[in-house]
Amino acid sequence: DAKTTQPNSMESNEEEPVHLPCNHSTISGTDYIHWYRQLPSQGPEYVIHGLTSNVNNRMASLAIAEDRKSSTLILHRATLRDAAVYYCILRDSPSNTGKLIFGQGTTLQVKP
């Protein structure tokens, strides 16, 4: 299974943009890049996903490098409610289970 590498922690100020990086140098051509976040003592929450092109939704933007070996989750204006652990995940290829392979993620702290 392809793996991802993320920084253990990051800090941001409230109302400023946050760029959360993820490296996935062994990604295959059919792997989707997913981002989830998890607040303390809660289940993970889907944030965004993409394959090759950059993606935007109401929560965030996902910028994918041209070679697909890295990606960046962008929170345009961080709020205190965005403080969570953010997981960058490569979703299993079409022939398999669809399972999510979680790493340790990046703990985002947002300062008021």
Place this chain on the structure above:
Amino acid sequence: DGGITQSPKYLFRKEGQNVTLSCEQNLNHDAMYWYRQDPGQGLRLIYYSQIVNDFQKGDIAEGYSVSREKKESFPLTVTSAQKNPTAFYLCASSPRGRGVGGRDEQFFGPGTRLTVL
């Protein structure tokens, strides 16, 4: 409202006892998953099911068992054979099962925190 429910939220068990964690979804999803999370760690897959009456072992299935008799239900039993069962257990579902690639998101329940006394 549609979603995934897990019960109970907190569960205490004596060593040597089996215990069953409930997971129900009303999203009409084909695939369901059970994950385990230890403190400070990411989630690890225990079992998954892509269709009713079928399920597969995940990465850490030893000491656990599941059933999928109904589309909306996927209970997990933690048996006495599980050496270190104290953990946070999360159930998830996604619309489709095998063969649809990585497009579908997974929806997670609120989790059950199991403590072995």
